[in-house]
Amino acid sequence: MSADRGPSGTGGGEAPPVVLKLGGSLITEKDRPETIDDEALAAACDAVAGALADGAVERLVVVHGGGSFGHHHASEHGVSTTAGTDDAGAVMDIHGAMTELNDAVLDRLHERDVPAVPVRPLSLSARPAGPDGDLDLPLSSTATLLGEGFVPVLHGDAVATAGAGVTVVSGDELVVDLAAGLGARRVGVCSTVPGVLDGDGDVIASIGSFEAVADALGASDATDVSGGMAAKVRELLALDAPAHVFGAAGLAGFLRGEDAGTRID
Ligand SMILES: Nc1ncnc2c1ncn2[C@@H]1O[C@H](COP(=O)(O)OP(=O)(O)OP(=O)(O)O)[C@@H](O)[C@H]1O
Numbered sequence: 001m002s003a004d005r006g007p008s009g010t011g012g013g014e015a016p017p018v019v020l021k022l023g024g025s026l027i028t029e030k031d032r033p034e035t036i037d038d039e040a041l042a043a044a045c046d047a048v049a050g051a052l053a054d055g056a057v058e059r060l061v062v063v064h065g066g067g068s069f070g071h072h073h074a075s076e077h078g079v080s081t082t083a084g085t086d087d088a089g090a091v092m093d094i095h096g097a098m099t100e101l102n103d104a105v106l107d108r109l110h111e112r113d114v115p116a117v118p119v120r121p122l123s124l125s126a127r128p129a130g131p132d133g134d135l136d137l138p139l140s141s142t143a144t145l146l147g148e149g150f151v152p153v154l155h156g157d158a159v160a161t162a163g164a165g166v167t168v169v170s171g172d173e174l175v176v177d178l179a180a181g182l183g184a185r186r187v188g189v190c191s192t193v194p195g196v197l198d199g200d201g202d203v204i205a206s207i208g209s210f211e212a213v214a215d216a217l218g219a220s221d222a223t224d225v226s227g228g229m230a231a232k233v234r235e236l237l238a239l240d241a242p243a244h245v246f247g248a249a250g251l252a253g254f255l256r257g258e259d260a261g262t263r264i265d
Pocket residue numbers: 022023024025026064065066067068071171190191192193195196197198216217218219220221222224226227228229230
């Protein structure tokens with residue numbers, strides 16, 4: 001790997017970060033178990049590397065989804081964001097597949113000199129008991145890595161869950177906690193669709209409430225244990241920072257500070 005430690009390394013007082021999710025449906029072939037979409041992943045990493053190199057983004061946290069890695073194994077074991085398992089083998093299947101995908105994302109970023117380092121939710125995070133138990137995601141490692149000039153890369157994962165064993169935490173949940181806790185400037189979710197689509201298949205320019213678009217929102221077309229587009233919009237509406245949902249064509253523009261796809265705020 002050729003990635004060096006990032007240039008800033010200055011501690012506190014830096015610009016608020018951008019939080020970017022690379023959707024699993026973008027970077028994998030979601031219908032084919034454990035298959036990376038090499039072209040799409042490379043293009044996304046090019047856009048990230050370009051934005052960091054030309055200073056369009058100073059501080060960046062990347063989150064990636066599960067695609068045909070996490071969702072496939074979670075579904076086979078009957079595990080979702082609400083249904084847990086007490087089988088260590090199932091946890092290893094889910095977490096192991098996400099580790100493999102995370103390694104691939106890190107490799108592609110390192111090839112482009114992005115100082116990316118993994119932050120693993122299974123080792124860091126937990127859900128307390130009860131239906132309203134908010135995810136506990138300690139942020140000090142991510143914040144410190146950012147301050148030291150790195151690009152932390154988190155991912156949807158298996159997560160310890162009081163009273164349920166281990167469930168799934170989606171990248172969308174992580175994005176929301178990271179953005180709120182780190183005071184993100186902007187949030188981007190890059191997926192296979194060009195934005196949130198209305199009933200006619202057109203991109204909805206902006207969404208301010210779930211009810212206004214609920215009829216158009218569905219689950220993912222592929223195997224998915226975390227709720228697809230409906231869950232994504234619900235999560236992003238809870239944020240203070242503006243969020244955008246867009247496709248591959250919108251990524252470079254989003255990183256330059258432009259509006260892309262659907263704006264959610
Ligand atoms: N109204 C809608 N607009 C756009 N996509 C929708 C809509 N309703 C349902 N979808 C589905 O949501 C999918 C995107 O959600 P999905 O969770 O699969 O994306 P992702 O975040 O890229 O993947 P992952 O969850 O693996 O990280 C689309 O591919 C589409 O099948």
